[in-house]
Amino acid sequence: MSERMLMIADSVQNCTSIFDTGSDHAFIPIYLIGKNICKLAVASDIRNGPIKVAEKNIRKFDLEDKISLSLCDGIANAAGTDCIIITGMGGQLIADILKREVKIAKKASQLILQPMNAPEKLRRYLWDNGFSIYFENLCREKHKVYNVICAKYTGENHIYKEYELHASEYLVAKEHPLLERYLKTKLKRLDDMVKGGNNPELKNSKLISKLKELVK
Numbered sequence: 001m002s003e004r005m006l007m008i009a010d011s012v013q014n015c016t017s018i019f020d021t022g023s024d025h026a027f028i029p030i031y032l033i034g035k036n037i038c039k040l041a042v043a044s045d046i047r048n049g050p051i052k053v054a055e056k057n058i059r060k061f062d063l064e065d066k067i068s069l070s071l072c073d074g075i076a077n078a079a080g081t082d083c084i085i086i087t088g089m090g091g092q093l094i095a096d097i098l099k100r101e102v103k104i105a106k107k108a109s110q111l112i113l114q115p116m117n118a119p120e121k122l123r124r125y126l127w128d129n130g131f132s133i134y135f136e137n138l139c140r141e142k143h144k145v146y147n148v149i150c151a152k153y154t155g156e157n158h159i160y161k162e163y164e165l166h167a168s169e170y171l172v173a174k175e176h177p178l179l180e181r182y183l184k185t186k187l188k189r190l191d192d193m194v195k196g197g198n199n200p201e202l203k204n205s206k207l208i209s210k211l212k213e214l215v216k
């Protein structure tokens, strides 16, 4: 598995069942069952093609009795699962998937989320809707830094400052060694947006100055 996928899988705490959403190869369920981190798993996808690839891999590892397949949109079939994994998609899409089946999301004791972009949109959705972020991590794969966000429903909305949506208070508090690199990429993107005139309100904004403070 890639560094990104290992980071995702290693964020899962021991549990009975996991539901991997958008599981185009079933690598994460296969790894988690193999390490005995969960007893049962579902590899799910919205498209037939990825389900076929997942099926082939599950058969290759002889895990048909432990990993089942589900062709569905988002987490519609995840009711009763301890741990829901949604990775390799945009932050807004992950938030939309949780929102559509929020009753199911609220019951999971672990939500393992890995946004490929816009993590600030996902953190905003989680914090505004009673979900608490209990763990985050970063890893580097090739030249890119990836972020995983682990959350669960507590019913308490989190009060946050705008920059915390981008910088992750968890990673700042932990002084994660990849945080500076991660924030530099983000700052460059924000600077490019200012230069491109797309978001003039960003210029001299507290967000940019606060993020610059965090990058030594």
Ligand SMILES: C[S@@+](CC[C@H](N)C(=O)[O-])C[C@H]1O[C@@H](n2cnc3c(N)ncnc32)[C@H](O)[C@@H]1O
Binding pocket: 021, 022, 023, 024, 044, 045, 046, 047, 050, 072, 073, 074, 075, 086, 087, 088, 089, 097
């Ligand atoms: C880029 S792959 C990510 C695969 C894997 N989760 C990972 O992190 O490497 C995205 C997968 O999510 C699936 N997908 C996209 N939207 C989905 C949705 N609403 N519900 C379930 N699967 C979805 C796609 O069909 C595709 O197989």
